[in-house]
Amino acid sequence: MSLTVSVFGTGYLGATHAAGMAELGHTVIGIDVDEAKIARLSRGEVPFFEPGLPELIRKHVDSGRLRFTTDASVAAAEADVHFIGVGTPQRKGENAADMRFVDAVIETLAPQLTRPSVILGKSTVPVGTAARLAARVRELAPVGADAELAWNPEFLREGFAVEDTLRPDRLVLGVDKASAGRAEAMAREVYAQVLDRGTPFLVTDLATAELVKVSANAFLATKISFINAIAEICEVTGADVKELADAIGYDERIGRKFLGAGLGFGGGCLPKDIRAFQARAGELGVGHSLNFLREVDEVNLRRREHVVGLAAKCVGGVLHGAKVAVLGAAFKPNSDDVRDSPALDAAGKLYLAGADVRVYDPEAADNARAVSPKLTYSSSLEEACAGAEVILVATEWNEFKQMDPEVVAGMVAARKVIDGRNCLDPQRWIDAGWEYHGMGRFA
Ligand SMILES: NC(=O)C1=CN([C@@H]2O[C@H](COP(=O)(O)OP(=O)(O)OC[C@H]3O[C@@H](n4cnc5c(N)ncnc54)[C@H](O)[C@@H]3O)[C@@H](O)[C@H]2O)C=CC1
Numbered sequence: 001m002s003l004t005v006s007v008f009g010t011g012y013l014g015a016t017h018a019a020g021m022a023e024l025g026h027t028v029i030g031i032d033v034d035e036a037k038i039a040r041l042s043r044g045e046v047p048f049f050e051p052g053l054p055e056l057i058r059k060h061v062d063s064g065r066l067r068f069t070t071d072a073s074v075a076a077a078e079a080d081v082h083f084i085g086v087g088t089p090q091r092k093g094e095n096a097a098d099m100r101f102v103d104a105v106i107e108t109l110a111p112q113l114t115r116p117s118v119i120l121g122k123s124t125v126p127v128g129t130a131a132r133l134a135a136r137v138r139e140l141a142p143v144g145a146d147a148e149l150a151w152n153p154e155f156l157r158e159g160f161a162v163e164d165t166l167r168p169d170r171l172v173l174g175v176d177k178a179s180a181g182r183a184e185a186m187a188r189e190v191y192a193q194v195l196d197r198g199t200p201f202l203v204t205d206l207a208t209a210e211l212v213k214v215s216a217n218a219f220l221a222t223k224i225s226f227i228n229a230i231a232e233i234c235e236v237t238g239a240d241v242k243e244l245a246d247a248i249g250y251d252e253r254i255g256r257k258f259l260g261a262g263l264g265f266g267g268g269c270l271p272k273d274i275r276a277f278q279a280r281a282g283e284l285g286v287g288h289s290l291n292f293l294r295e296v297d298e299v300n301l302r303r304r305e306h307v308v309g310l311a312a313k314c315v316g317g318v319l320h321g322a323k324v325a326v327l328g329a330a331f332k333p334n335s336d337d338v339r340d341s342p343a344l345d346a347a348g349k350l351y352l353a354g355a356d357v358r359v360y361d362p363e364a365a366d367n368a369r370a371v372s373p374k375l376t377y378s379s380s381l382e383e384a385c386a387g388a389e390v391i392l393v394a395t396e397w398n399e400f401k402q403m404d405p406e407v408v409a410g411m412v413a414a415r416k417v418i419d420g421r422n423c424l425d426p427q428r429w430i431d432a433g434w435e436y437h438g439m440g441r442f443a
């Protein structure tokens with residue numbers, strides 16, 4: 001059945017979810033407080049880079065099935081179900097999540113509800129948030145609005161956001177067990193096409209759903225830091241972390257995914273989620289349970305220092321004045337997101353050490369310039385590499401993976417490359433006369 005759906009927040013998650021809902025046949029209203037973003041989306045433009053999303057947004061904006069507004073009352077009046085997809089960033093100077101934006105949606109939306117409504121939270125939140133908000137909705141919603149709140153965490157990856165939204169591995173819905181069960185019925189209707197394909201649908205209590213989300217991200221972060229910790233051992237023993245990861249990854253209980261050693265994890269989610277999780281555990285009096293996540297964070301941040309140390313070694317110990325090309329600014333390829341980007345962080349550290357840094361990223365330069373305006377950005381690979389004494393591959397874009405070492409050799413002043421993502425073929429670069437440094441291999 002076709003429903004009318006609203007999505008609050010039109011960032012990476014919200015815009016993708018709104019387009020996905022339209023693709024599933026629903027009429028969708030995307031709401032954001034950012035007028036410029038809404039204006040662009042209304043013209044069918046996506047204000048960030050996400051493969052496949054512009055086509056989907058344009059298709060559904062043109063068909064009239066998807067529209068965008070800053071006016072929350074439109075959603076309150078028209079939608080059967082409201083998704084919350086606003087940001088939950090790390091609070092300045094603290095580990096905890098900033099809940100202002102999620103709270104603001106409830107404070108704005110709930111009093112305006114005029115008909116029986118279901119609110120489904122998608123943002124990643126500290127455990128206990130959904131129960132708190134469910135109570136607040138009951139307080140604020142006018143009589144007759146009969147509003148029910150449930151939590152439906154999102155697991156999409158940037159770069160694969162459309163695919164993950166339309167074909168998720170699983171759907172999780174945390175419901176208030178004391179409720180009338182309308183949220184579950186509504187979620188089943190909203191996701192009918194996805195469920196018809198046999199997608200696992202797990203209905204839990206509110207706290208479990210919130211914890212599923214942060215546990216999944218904590219596990220992924222831990223897996224990455226595990227292999228990066230092993231990479232540190234490989235670096236001092238001459239072992240090869242990639243071969244090691246292949247070998248342990250064949251064990252199905254371990255699995256090969258997320259065992260990519262390198263510059264470590266970044267982005268708008270993994271780093272802030274493991275910190276918020278620790279903060280919440282502390283508030284709950286069980287901070288000790290998640291002490292290991294502090295170590296996960298530390299191992300991760302050490303990788304950024306490690307590549308700076310390697311770069312210094314490559315230029316004879318003195319970074320001051322050394323020409324360094326940093327290839328990549330995004331936190332991962334196929335995204336223009338530079339939030340907590342290991343690439344940009346490493347570039348910033350090199351700059352602070354006095355290096356003459358040139359950063360090139362095929363998509364993320366504008367975002368990078370906004371957060372790190374002092375760095376010098378190049379508009380092409382050639383420009384960044386011209387005269388470089390060392391190259392750091394910091395984000396594994398295809399453009400970098402496909403570089404021909406013979407061709408790049410003609411651009412640089414010295415054939416020295418640090419493969420911060422283990423994405424190049426070491427032997428090919430060595431054969432072309434390069435000094436090659438990998439992560440946890442060819443150290
Ligand atoms: N980016 C991702 O890949 C994923 C993100 N998440 C979670 O989803 C949430 C959103 O993340 P992103 O989309 O990356 O953040 P984002 O920062 O890209 O987007 C958040 C959007 O919310 C808008 N907003 C703020 N207050 C608002 C309000 N009161 N009403 C309407 N809109 C408002 C902002 O203007 C912004 O456009 C976070 O909790 C995040 O942890 C979960 C899974 C994947």
Ligand SMILES: O=C(O)[C@H]1O[C@H](OP(=O)(O)OP(=O)(O)OC[C@H]2O[C@@H](n3ccc(=O)[nH]c3=O)[C@H](O)[C@@H]2O)[C@H](O)[C@@H](O)[C@@H]1O
Nearest residue numbers: 154155156157158224258259260264265266267269331332
């Ligand atoms: O909650 C979220 O927002 C999302 O966070 C991550 O998705 P995302 O941040 O888009 O990116 P990932 O693909 O998980 O990569 C995160 C970081 O880990 C790094 N990484 C990943 C894999 C690996 O083996 N090694 C490694 O260093 C990447 O380069 C990147 O910097 C999760 O994978 C999603 O399931 C989740 O929904």
